[in-house]
Amino acid sequence: MAESARQPQEPQNPEELYRYLLDRVTNMETRNLELREQLRQIESDKRYIETQKIRYEREVRKLKSEIEQLRSPPLVIGTITDVIEGNRVIVRSSAGPRFMVRSSMCIDPDKLKPGVRCTLNQQSLAVIDILPESYDAQIYGMEVVETPDECYSDIGGLDPQINEIREAVELPLKRPELFEKIGIEPPKGVLLFGPPGTGKTLLARAVAHETNAYFLRVVGSELVQKYIGEGARLVRELFDLAKKKSPTIIFIDEIDAVGASRTEATTSGDREVQRTLMQLLAGMDGFERRGDVKIIGATNRIDILDRALLRPGRFDRIIEIPLPDVEGRLAILRVHTRGMNLDGGVGLKEIAHLTEGKNGSDLKAICMEAGMFAIRGEHEAVTRQDFLDAIEKIGLDFDGHKYISNYGAMFA
Ligand code: ATP
Numbered sequence: 001m002a003e004s005a006r007q008p009q010e011p012q013n014p015e016e017l018y019r020y021l022l023d024r025v026t027n028m029e030t031r032n033l034e035l036r037e038q039l040r041q042i043e044s045d046k047r048y049i050e051t052q053k054i055r056y057e058r059e060v061r062k063l064k065s066e067i068e069q070l071r072s073p074p075l076v077i078g079t080i081t082d083v084i085e086g087n088r089v090i091v092r093s094s095a096g097p098r099f100m101v102r103s104s105m106c107i108d109p110d111k112l113k114p115g116v117r118c119t120l121n122q123q124s125l126a127v128i129d130i131l132p133e134s135y136d137a138q139i140y141g142m143e144v145v146e147t148p149d150e151c152y153s154d155i156g157g158l159d160p161q162i163n164e165i166r167e168a169v170e171l172p173l174k175r176p177e178l179f180e181k182i183g184i185e186p187p188k189g190v191l192l193f194g195p196p197g198t199g200k201t202l203l204a205r206a207v208a209h210e211t212n213a214y215f216l217r218v219v220g221s222e223l224v225q226k227y228i229g230e231g232a233r234l235v236r237e238l239f240d241l242a243k244k245k246s247p248t249i250i251f252i253d254e255i256d257a258v259g260a261s262r263t264e265a266t267t268s269g270d271r272e273v274q275r276t277l278m279q280l281l282a283g284m285d286g287f288e289r290r291g292d293v294k295i296i297g298a299t300n301r302i303d304i305l306d307r308a309l310l311r312p313g314r315f316d317r318i319i320e321i322p323l324p325d326v327e328g329r330l331a332i333l334r335v336h337t338r339g340m341n342l343d344g345g346v347g348l349k350e351i352a353h354l355t356e357g358k359n360g361s362d363l364k365a366i367c368m369e370a371g372m373f374a375i376r377g378e379h380e381a382v383t384r385q386d387f388l389d390a391i392e393k394i395g396l397d398f399d400g401h402k403y404i405s406n407y408g409a410m411f412a
Pocket of ligand 1: 198299332
């Protein structure tokens, strides 16, 4: 009884049958539409998953090839020195010796030129690729400043030296026509010599600032390299870079490291230093006089410099930067106390008298130390006593004369 109640009633007459069938058809059509929509959705999901799969496969391939590359042995850097016919070239590896090798077919033969840097296979030393023209990282590692911030007003007590350097370096860069009119060759560069910390670097930076020149600072000892010919190459690249960026001031600090007198009896290390010096001399000779590259050398030991460096035509002016006298010390103290809040009792003249034998960097340190004493004592301004304490402290820390007299023999 209950079973028959749950069953939909069978259509009794044709009209009911017609309605029943119409209902079923409508239901089935709706269901069909739903299933079609589902199918479309599933198909689009499938397509999406397939593209994802292709993407991931590509990524896996890329990562695999990257792992392969990372695992591959390193390539040797070399320089092409000569190109024999076809794909045979002579290369010099960075370790020194020269080899005749083959170059890869993929390299454009026009790019195979002497002097070009390339990568070499470790075993066969075949040329694998040509490297873009670039200067040695060490050149870029050197101090390179677009235009330094220091100006002449930051230098105390060196007025005659500033005038000399302005005539020799600034004038040819700023007004080359004056030299043309008179018909003389402008100086190529100047050599500054004097005790440490007297403002040689400062002077060179100030000239670069006044002439809006690119400032390249190299320390002589950095040019002395481990492998034969490397130092000379660095010097060559340094001059190339300077020419490219001109106007440029090349400042070679501690030039005595490469410019010391050449002697007869030498070790291979000394010979390498001499080779670097010769490249330096050749670089200086290679300059057009009216070119926009000037060289400023600096040394504390002019007595050991090679005579070839000192002759006119290399460094045309040799300027001594001495230890400041009392007037000089006063001028330097004025420069370094310009921005300081000084107490009325501070007499810079007295401090200049008390700092006999001190150089510019000592005086700068004294000013800074006096400021530190003022901060420590919670003073409103730097007092005379702060300066006296600072002089005593710097005297203890940096009294070069005492140090040399006590320990000089040890380093002789
Ligand atoms: P080194 O021979 O050791 O390289 P240097 O002569 O090149 O020394 P600098 O580096 O120019 O000495 O000087 C060091 C610091 O001392 C400078 O940054 C500057 O603040 C200060 N100084 C030296 N001389 C003077 C000066 N005449 N006027 C103002 N400041 C100076």
